[in-house]
Amino acid sequence: MxxxxxxxxxxxxxxxxxxxxxxxxxxxxxxxxxxxxxxxxxxxxxxxxxxxxxxxxxxxxxxxxxxxxxGEPGLFKKTIETDPNCEIDVFLDEKANKQLIMGEEKIAVASFTTAKSTTTKELMPDLYLKDAKKKYGSKIDYVARAIYFFQIVDNISIAFFGLFTQEYQDLGGKSWCVIDYLDSVPWMRVSSKSPSKIYLELILAYFEYMGLKGFKNGHLWANPPVKGVNYIFNIHPETQRYLDKVQLIGWYHKILQQGERTRVLAGYRNFEEEFKKGEFKHPIDLPVFVDSLWCKILKWVNDELKTDEFDDEHFKEKLEDEYMERAEDNFYFELCGSELPNPIPLEPEELNPHKILGDRETFLDKCFAENWEFSSLRRAKYSSVGIIKLIEAAREKRDANGSMQD
CATH class of the missing domain: 3.30.40 (Herpes Virus-1)
Structure with missing residues (x-):
């Protein structure tokens, strides 16, 4: 042994x-x-x-x-510090560590951003493509952001929480920031509060930052995780608990209510409430984000319609069933930062892409190929050090070349 x-x-x-x-x-x-x-x-x-x-x-x-x-037990770094040159990382670092009490190990943050685009045809059904192109243009640009949170356990920085987001500076005349995926593994060590309360604050910190940067709208979809499916971290502990749909909706309500109380959010509504306001009078009014809820549903309805039913009336009839089904599991909210007397102008930020860590599927492929998994603390330490090696290599390359490409 x-x-x-x-x-x-x-x-x-x-x-x-x-x-x-x-x-x-x-x-x-x-x-x-x-x-x-x-x-x-x-x-x-x-x-x-x-x-x-x-x-x-x-x-x-x-x-x-x-x-x-x-005589040299460690020839490489097993810990990571937040990059002082990355504005959002510093902001999230400060917010995260305010949640800890004296004696609890510090949290560090590393994030990566990539410019992406997709065609409007990929997001909208054929029936409404002409109208969609008038609203969005033929191409939709956005920034994909990956955020990793680490905490030191036994002198090793272990990744315990991750966010993958999408940020649209102009989507049909509105700016949106959307959490695409979030994932956690139970290796954070805090005694002052439950991990879920820390995760709540990390999510709100992200939306607070985006509001301060000038983004006005946010979106969350309560899509419950399936045990055995890897979303960001490869292989979770067998004993890890998962929230079902009702529990996840309840947790998102807690996040959004806390956001209102702390003035991170100006207000929030679920789909049913937004629908009653008259925001979604027509299928073209539904907000579509890459691989998101309404993008999937619109395409699904499009594929389900028979040839003799392929018209506006039948499409809306079938879509209304989904309206009832999705009344409570997706949320829309306004960010308070954009309501400041002098909000920061919404300008493109300098990107720092990473071909592995910046792409969720590529990162999971890397984890699978290298046997990086988070099923136990022992394996999470090894996997996290592998991630740290990728981050440090990218930082060294950036310092040498002035670019974060890797």
Whole structure:
């Protein structure tokens, strides 16, 4: 058995169990191993000791020399600091750390932004494409933002919360910021409040920043996570709890109510309330964001209509069923920052793209290829150090070339 994995091992073979000096042996259960995968190991080139790659943070396909033999137990960074040159990271860092009490390890933030665009045809059904092009133009531009939050646990910065957002400076004459995906793993260490309350404040901090930058509108869709599906972080702990739709809607109400109380948000409404205001008189009025709720529904209705039903009347009739189904699970709100006497002009920011960390699917592919997962604290440490290595490499390249491209 790998010596370093013993304090945190969650699965131990019978041969090693008695020798591992396991505490609280009565809490362990004997099970049959149905997992055919074998965790990768490396042997020290000098002493021959076998260790898990994860436990010794061995990332390269090069000969391994353990810390005892090399006298150099750590040749790379295992912690990360917020980049003082990134305005939003500094803002979120300050907001996050205000939630902690003395003695709790500091939170750090790293984010990446990428300019993206899509055709209006990709977002709107054929029946209303002509009107959509009049409203949006033939192409829609937006910024995709990825935000990673870390906290030090056992002297290692561990990623525990992530946001992927979309920001539209001009979508049919309105500015929007939208949370596309959010994800968490239970490795943050705080005693002063529950992790969900910290996550709530991190989400509001993002919307507060966007309001201060001049964005006026925000959107949330309560799309409950499915256990076993990876959204940002690859492989969650088996015991991690997930909110169902009702619970997620309730949590979003808490976030938005807190936003109103603290004047981050000027007001919020669910879809039903927005509909009653007369905001959505026609399908073309529905806000469409890339891969979002109404984009998907409009395209689905378009595909469901038969040839002899392909007209405005039948489309609206079928869409009204979705209006009832989606009455409470999507929210619309105004950001207070845009109501300041002298709001900051809405101007394009300097982007800092990252080809892996800035794209959710590419990041998940990287995690899968490298066996980066967050199913246990031990594996989350290794995976987080892998992420840190990517961030540090990008920062070094930026400092050398003046660009964050990687």
């Amino acid at each position: 790998c010596r370093k994995s013993r304090p945190e091992a969650d699965n131990i073979c019978l041969d090693c169990f008695d020798r591992a000096n396991v505490k609280n042996q009565n809490l362990w259960m004997k099970k049959v191993n149905l997992n055919e995968k074998v965790e990768e190991t490396v042997d020290c080139l000098e002493c021959g000791e076998t260790s898990h790659k994860v436990c010794v943070f061995h990332f390269k396909e090069t000969p391994f020399v353990c810390g005892n033999c090399s």
